[in-house]
Amino acid sequence: xxxxxxxxxxxxxxxxxxxxxxxxxxxxxxxxxxxxxxxxxxxxxxxxxxxxxxxxxxxxxxxxxxxxxxxxxxxxxxxxxxxxxxxxxxxxxxxxxxxxxxxxxxxxxxxxxxxxxxxxxxxxxxxxxxxxxxxx
Numbered sequence: 001x002x003x004x005x006x007x008x009x010x011x012x013x014x015x016x017x018x019x020x021x022x023x024x025x026x027x028x029x030x031x032x033x034x035x036x037x038x039x040x041x042x043x044x045x046x047x048x049x050x051x052x053x054x055x056x057x058x059x060x061x062x063x064x065x066x067x068x069x070x071x072x073x074x075x076x077x078x079x080x081x082x083x084x085x086x087x088x089x090x091x092x093x094x095x096x097x098x099x100x101x102x103x104x105x106x107x108x109x110x111x112x113x114x115x116x117x118x119x120x121x122x123x124x125x126x127x128x129x130x131x132x133x134x135x136x
Contacts, residue, residue: 003086012080012091020073028060070097089115
């Protein structure tokens with residue numbers, strides 16, 4: 001049976017917008033909550049990739065907790081590619097943050113996320129199954 005790629009795409013994008021809203025409020029724990037225990041995070045600010053939820057959770061508070069000043073996010077040009085069975089998806093997008101003076105400022109640039117475990121018989125669809133996040 002072919003997966004409902006439209007529904008999976010909409011769900012992943014809604015999840016990402018919710019995570020971004022938490023970042024914007026400085027809620028680091030809430031923003032990181034959907035990640036799986038085996039998440040891998042690539043960031044141009046780190047010397048090496050961050051592996052595992054505890055490592056990722058330890059990294060972010062120093063930069064983001066209570067320090068965000070963003071009104072809202074836009075995700076122009078999102079693309080979600082979903083496997084035929086719906087068990088795997090790739091999200092690529094650009095992130096634009098709108099700051100309080102109304103100007104648009106690009107932060108984080110381009111993102112690539114690999115989501116696995118999305119098919120209903122394996123695991124509920126959520127970033128909780130996200131295994132890799134790349135910011136460039």
